Amino acid sequence: MARLLIVEDDDSVRSFTARALAAAGYEIETAEDGLDGLEKIKKAQGAFDLVLSDIRMPAMDGIEMARTAAKVYPGLRLLLMTGFADQRERAVELDGTVAGVVNKPFSLAEIRERVGKVLAE
Numbered sequence: 001m002a003r004l005l006i007v008e009d010d011d012s013v014r015s016f017t018a019r020a021l022a023a024a025g026y027e028i029e030t031a032e033d034g035l036d037g038l039e040k041i042k043k044a045q046g047a048f049d050l051v052l053s054d055i056r057m058p059a060m061d062g063i064e065m066a067r068t069a070a071k072v073y074p075g076l077r078l079l080l081m082t083g084f085a086d087q088r089e090r091a092v093e094l095d096g097t098v099a100g101v102v103n104k105p106f107s108l109a110e111i112r113e114r115v116g117k118v119l120a121e
Contacts, residue, residue, distance in 0.1 A: 002119050003027045005044075007037035007053035007062060008081075013104070017052065020108045021115060034060030038068055046073030050118055055082040055101075070097045079118050081106070 004026050008014035018028045029048075031037035034057050041051065051069065053062035066078045078097065083104035099118040102111065 001025060001027050002049040003029070003047065004115070005029050005031060005037060005040055005048045005051045005053075007031040007034060007051065007057070007065065009033050009054060009057040013054070017111060020111055021052075024112050024115075026115070033057045034062055034065035037062075038065050041069050041073065041076070046076050048076065050099075050115060051076060051078045052102075052115065053078065053080055054104075055080050056084060066098055077118060077121075079114065 004021055006014055006017050006021070006028060008017065008030070009032055014030050014032070018030050022028045029040060031040050034053070037051065037053060038060065041048065046069070053065060055062040062080050066080065069076055069078070077099055079099050079102060081102040081104055099121065100114070102114050
């Protein structure tokens with residue numbers, strides 16, 4: 001069973017995504033923002049099969065969290081999500097660090113498919 005960390009500041013999106021992926025059989029942990037996510041990644045010593053993170057968040061955004069986590073845990077797989085086109089463009093600078101960007105809003109089927117593809121790589 002793959003272990004996932006979902007980093008999302010919006011309670012409803014975090015809850016929806018966590019439930020959707022847990023129902024698909026994944027072990028889920030959640031974090032409320034990039035700082036919380038980075039703390040959980042460090043505490044687990046990078047032992048997540050995938051980190052799924054929003055880009056735009058308070059305290060530390062998903063791009064900064066991804067950069068910092070990838071320096072310490074270069075094998076960590078990351079998938080970003082956003083509802084903002086300009087934020088999607090910012091993620092291009094992380095080519096090779098992240099496995100892609102999921103557009104919000106997404107359906108249960110879409111998020112399960114994207115996560116499944118990244119984990120199968």
